[in-house]
Amino acid sequence: MFESAEVGHAIDKKTFRAAEEALRGELLLAQNALREQSKFPVVLLISGVDGAGKGETIAQLYEWMDPRFLSTFAFSAPSDEERERPFMWRYWRALPPKGRIGIFSGSWYSIPIAERITRKLSRGGLDNRLDQINHFESMLVNEGALVLKFWFHLSREGQKVRLKTLERNPRTAWRVTKLSWARTKTYDELQDVAGHVLRVTNTAAAPWIIVDGTDDNYRNLRVGRALLDALKAHLADSHQPPVAPPAPLITSIDDRNVLTALDLSQVLPDKKYQLELAKWQGKLSELSRHKKFAGRSLVLAFEGMDAAGKGSSIRRITAALDPRQFQIIPIAAPTDEERAQPYLWRFWRHIPRQGRVSIFDRSWYGRVLVERIEGYCSEADWLRAYAEINDFEHELVEAGAIVLKFWLQIDKAEQMRRFKEREAIEHKRFKITPDDWRNRKKWNAYQQAAVDLIDRTSTGKAPWIVVEANDKNFARVKILKAICGALEKALG
């Protein structure tokens, strides 16, 4: 894998100066076009062995380009806010918006590689992590990002020579730490682990570029040139087809599905409801204050047709919780900062810390509901979203979150009854908008989209709970019971 990087590359000063002159102007122009277009971000990973010149090359990029539109992120020990969330959360929050270049020095690869070398991570554990990384990068690429991954290589001898050279120069001596020398002792293990990591993550969407780190001129030009070429190609055609076109949905051949099979006539009489409500709210109140919950978190997503009772069901949940413990996130049109990011970004930013609850009133499923039906994104975009959503929820669960998704199902007549009821009550009137009437006309399309998303994203770890919601009492109690059940199971 690293053979080509050991054949000995070097570029003399004169050749370098000449090449640099042209490259610099072109890079600046490309960077400016990137900003003007603001259609995609650039995610640049600079990884490799110690002493291979990662810092020097990043500094060179800052010299060549306009540093005001570059951001570099290094990830050492996670902060406590990061530790309490999924592994990828800290990288999501650092993603550059469209039009900018984000340089990741010590990216999502650093920790898995280090943990594998020190045997904190099993081979299987590493492969799971790499799988997750591949999905993440593939999502970035599908969302339009230009992802460039560089691995700076040095031979065993080459590394020692480089470190000594760096140490001798007072301007670069600080780059060499005790840890750098300690790591030379695990050179073979690093090569072994990195070889595996690079092979598994060398995807069509985001391939690795292995660079000989020995010679500064060669290494810097290699990276600068590769960045320029990739930028120009991406600027010329930013709407690339997704890496692998997702398989189409299977159309059903009868009317029977998870929604039509529901018995919507189920009701809970008021008196019984009051008792049940008090019982399960009490239970939820206890469970959310359980000692063990301080080490977990709860993520709830609510979907359903307009007036299905999402808001009022959420109120019955929050009544049992400490307001300091939860956030409700009502999903409306994204802000411009959110639009400049991959579509899941606006949900990642609201992922709760430990001991907290995030309740999404409408959710990331908008992609396969309203965006699918209204054509706000391409078919390929929403088709791949099912898998991306499953990955997202899987990461939450892996980090200790309890994830539950509720589809509140009412029938068309009940919706009409509620629309009219809302219009009759002054302080509810504002809840009915022209959008609601428009959406109602697309009832069947929404039903089909709901069936599809339940089929494709109801996983054991993040199940869909389909709720018969024609009777509000029945729905609310069913939801509370489901949350309590999941919490009890999780907290033991």
Add this chain to the structure above:
Amino acid sequence: MFESAEVGHAIDKKTFRAAEEALRGELLLAQNALREQSKFPVVLLISGVDGAGKGETIAQLYEWMDPRFLSTFAFSAPSDEERERPFMWRYWRALPPKGRIGIFSGSWYSIPIAERITRKLSRGGLDNRLDQINHFESMLVNEGALVLKFWFHLSREGQKVRLKTLERNPRTAWRVTKLSWARTKTYDELQDVAGHVLRVTNTAAAPWIIVDGTDDNYRNLRVGRALLDALKAHLADSHQPPVAPPAPLITSIDDRNVLTALDLSQVLPDKKYQLELAKWQGKLSELSRHKKFAGRSLVLAFEGMDAAGKGSSIRRITAALDPRQFQIIPIAAPTDEERAQPYLWRFWRHIPRQGRVSIFDRSWYGRVLVERIEGYCSEADWLRAYAEINDFEHELVEAGAIVLKFWLQIDKAEQMRRFKEREAIEHKRFKITPDDWRNRKKWNAYQQAAVDLIDRTSTGKAPWIVVEANDKNFARVKILKAICGALEKALG
């Protein structure tokens, strides 16, 4: 101060139910109008003695209003990301955007009060903090926020009775901790400190509302009613005049000022420049990697006319820094999330952690430059900004940041020369926009604004460094020297 809250308020269940019915509908309507207008945020502080029903009243507000547009924040121990920034940073990041209600349970008052009771904070230290809080709240109010501060009071006996009642009920027992009982022992100290705090912060802009916490019905209605009245009044007239109209600027009576007094003919010949540049970059490189800097941070702001050399000066600084250590924040039009917040919010979010550097290419001084000149804000807004900016920078310095502000001064002829030069070079052409030519026509207005801001905001702890920038070499070295000087002084 607390006498009125001890006369014994209680409202019976029937009266409460009747009042609640009307209040609820009105609150919902007002909350909806708040969202529709999206012209101001509501900042609601719920403070007071333990057991006085803070949690219960917040829960009641959630029941009355639409919980999807309420957020509650509790502030216990700061996270490490918060600890490394100014005291107020964690509150700034929690501020509700326009159109929403943010409830602060345990606000910026909690820590100062607790620290004063335990004598961690001297009386003088407390008063400094309160001064800062008054300025902060006055800024919020001037920015249009509705700020409501409630203090829930209980008599000494009343507190014991409440805590026992809460403990007896299994649904509320969790609210009473060992700490609650421990705090009853310091009842007198709390009354004493709180009495002082409330008196000093009982401003015209954001007065305290003291509420008897004994009776749930009374307390909840008291808060609900006060919130509704304030909301309605604010909705009816959201463009209130600032609390105290700021004093106008003093006009100069001659042509002599900090800018005209500069000797712009100063130059640094290329050869000497190269030597000096290398020297000071080397120095800066060392200082930024100094052990002591790991506990400090550096905030640099660059202002000056177009083409004054801000960008290229910044490049000479960043060339000496580790790219993983700094962020450059180019200030352009605010995003919509930024527009929904007080104007300093977009700068607060980029305040560096310890050991880091934030470089602002244009800055919060936009308020008293472009916004003043173009009329993007009212005269009262930019007139009060000088003091708000001084407060902001003072908080940074108090938290250990080293704050330097550079005004790069060129003359009109030099600007024209640079504009033409940029237009002649392909990869610099995009730097010249119609805006630049428009701003040039307002040269004198900008000069006057610059003189005013230097006069009003050059403080000992966050000084302005006026840079003669007709010669780029001279300017860059002067800037580097100033940064090194400040760092050396700060790091000892």
